Amino acid sequence: MKLAFIILCCFGLLFTGHSQSHYLRGEVKDESGKALQNVTILNKRTGYTYKSGGAGTFGIIQTQQKDSFLFSLPGFIEVLLYLDADKYASVKLKAASGKISNTNVPKLASFTTGLARRDQKKWFAGEETYASLVENGFINTQTYPNTGIALHVDKASYSNIRRFVNTGSTVPPDAVRTEELLNYFNLNNNDSTQTATMAVATQLTDCPWNKNNQLCFVNLKAKKLDVAHLPQAQLVFLIDISASMDMANRLPLLQSAFKLLTSNLRAQDSVTIVVYGGVTGVMLQTTSGSEKEKIYKAIDELTPGGYTPGQSGIQLAYNIAKRHFIPGGNNRVVLATDGDFNVGMRTEDDLEMLITQNKQAGIYLTCLGVGMGNYKDSKIQLLARMGNGNFAYLDSYQEAEKVLMTEFTQTLYSVADNAYLNLAFDPEYVQEYKLLGFDNKLGAISDTLSIVDGGEIGSGHSLVAAIEFVPTKAYTSLVNQKGNKNIGKIELSFRANGDTLTQHTATGIGNNYQSFDKVDSFYRTASSLIMYAGLLRQSASFKHLKWDDIIKIATEAAGNGNYLQKDYLTLLTQTKALYTKQKKKKKKKQADN
Known part of the structure; x- marks a missing residue:
């Protein structure tokens, strides 16, 4: 597959060559108006291909003002269009089945x-x-x-x-x-x-x-x-406190891990703690990173018990993250669990749908896995992959230090x-x-x-x-x-x-x-x-x-x-x-x- 360069400069475009350049741009959406990313855009004349971005937008620099492009995405009907650099293209793809396609494909x-x-x-x-x-x-x-x-x-x-x-x-x-x-x-x-x-x-x-x-x-x-200029962080700690977490290498390990993470936070950063287990709720309302003792106290008071209502916990965490969203900031849910979601959504498809619906809002997801015996690696990995995030497994306090202290910016700040x-x-x-x-x-x-x-x-x-x-x-x-x-x-x-x-x-x-x-x-x-x-x-x-x-x-x-x-x-x-x-x-x- 050939990819073309898109060279963007602030407030303008530069193009080196002997011919005049033209900038063809637009967006691709489905029939419901939802942006479609990773749409393949094939220039029929040159054979070069491009991709639409996360917001469904695309920009193409070439020597022709007008040209033919084929738009294709698995699950949708291909569309051949004649684009003009003088006009912003609004491309609509229809689902191959005649219905709105579920973009949450494997x-x-x-x-x-x-x-x-x-x-x-x-x-x-x-x-x-x-x-x-x-x-x-x-x-x-x-x-x-x-x-x-x-x-x-x-x-x-x-x-x-x-x-x-x-x-x-x-x-x-x-x-x-x-x-x-x-x-x-x-x-x-x-x-x-x-x-x-x-x-x-x-x-x-x-x-x-x-x-x-x-x-x-x-x-x-x-x-x-630059650590001195990290964007403001708005973190939601989503912690599994169900009965399956009642082991030394599970909830107690996570409590130590989250206290390590908290020690790195600044006054402009904030933390909300959401738990799910016997109950699902907010254990700590949004609190400044400068109030570390208050955050530590809330973490220490967590006790395991009950079933694992994964669905309600994840939904609540994302709702809070959206409510306190910081434009240009590091908005992130940090999920910690053994992955044993036994109440609510249980299939990977259900989990995938929930996460992908929220990641478009600019909220990242970091997943921390713990435990042994019923550790559900496949579910936690799927959550991280679908949620603009990363996935680490904590098998010891030393590993928690590595992930949340030594590699703090790698784990929690995306570039x-x-x-x-x-x-x-x-x-x-x-x-x-x-x-x-x-x-x-x-x-x-x-x-x-x-x-x-x-x-x-x-x-x-x-x-x-x-x-x-x-x-x-x-x-x-x-x-x-x-x-x-x-x-x-x-x-x-x-x-x-x-x-x-x-x-x-x-x-x-x-x-x-x-x-x-x-x-x-x-x-x-x-x-x-x-x-x-x-x-x-x-x-x-x-x-x-x-x-x-x-x-x-x-x-x-x-x-x-x-x-x-x-x-x-x-x-x-x-x-x-x-x-x-x-x-x-x-x-x-x-x-x-």
Whole structure:
């Protein structure tokens, strides 16, 4: 898919070229007047495609004053229109069924144009539920050159894996999401000044688990907001106090976590506490961040009991957030729960509909998961993905410190929304490629209306995505000769926080190959995390690996004094011992039979 640049300047437009430029703009809505985002707008003359933004608006710069464009969105009838730069276009799409379409269709983590979809299933681990994932396979570059990725900065999978291992339990394969392991470490993050909202860099190196293949890393770094000038925050703490939260690693842990979060608030910030359990109500009316003792007292007085009326709690929290909405501020609901919504809305579709109805109002959602045994990962993940938000799992007080103190601005302050990346490799240099992580739910793959919906990127976050590829002979020649040609292209689209227009940037994947032993250490750490995820997921691509292979790479890449990497090395050693023990038990059982 080709994306065009939209270059916007304050109070005007600049366009470099020999021809006069024209600016075609407009909006796309459904029959009820609801704005439609991510509508594909195809220029029939040039073949370039564009996307409508979160408010359904679009802006296109080109040399023609008038041109033909095809508007399309899954679930709607395509419309071909002749647009004139002198007229603002109001485009209306009709639902394919003749009825108003439900835009809350399943969301994909990644999408390859033209690739077939499969059936749905669920994977259960005791009473814990995880959305079943289909591992991405190798894709023929000649046939399927374009793959899109929804960019999210969720980190829950890593700490959840750690919780399983620390309690002596093997990890359910679908609880392992490779991209969340990479997100957890915020690899290649630094405090250097970055003026662009999002910066993109790529790196080529060897694939340590398959000597015949190569790796392409994509590193996206978000601008770090100045702490002294953070926008005013209006937070609604939505806390589950139902009977299922009556364990030391649930409500008491959350109480400590919210007190940590409160300690970072300023006088201009405000907090409202909403609870749901035996009762649903407001435990603390909107209170200034300067009244910390008052907030601490309200948090300490929370006691668990009753059922879990998730629907009424979420609705009340959003109503309060809308009532106290601060234009240009950080308006956010912080939901903390084990995800056991047993009264009110119980299906993911119901939850999705509620959240998407409110996110358009500019209210963000941060989800904090806790507990074990009935932890509903799939529900909490869905809430965060649909609510312009992020998702973390708290397995300890130390993790709460990391998420809500050390990474305070990353967790609670967004710099970009609807972030989406499209990559296209050149078949001359790449025969096949495989996206590592960003695996799709089976249900989303099987639904033909599924779309890729971009995510929120927090302040100062550094996201690493990885692609394994099969090189051609031309690629090998290019690397050996140190040629300067691009082997592909990356196109990034996002909306800067508070902006209604989508920005587009393009970056060539240049030939900057470095051997694996010479590449920056954070790329080697990322490689070890991918291998770790592969073994835990029991992936056929990694079945030949041994735990020591991963430990060796991770140890050599670890930085001195980095407590997160020390924790990771300890986790690797524990995981090796656990799975080696389980393997011996299995062999003994088979021998006895």
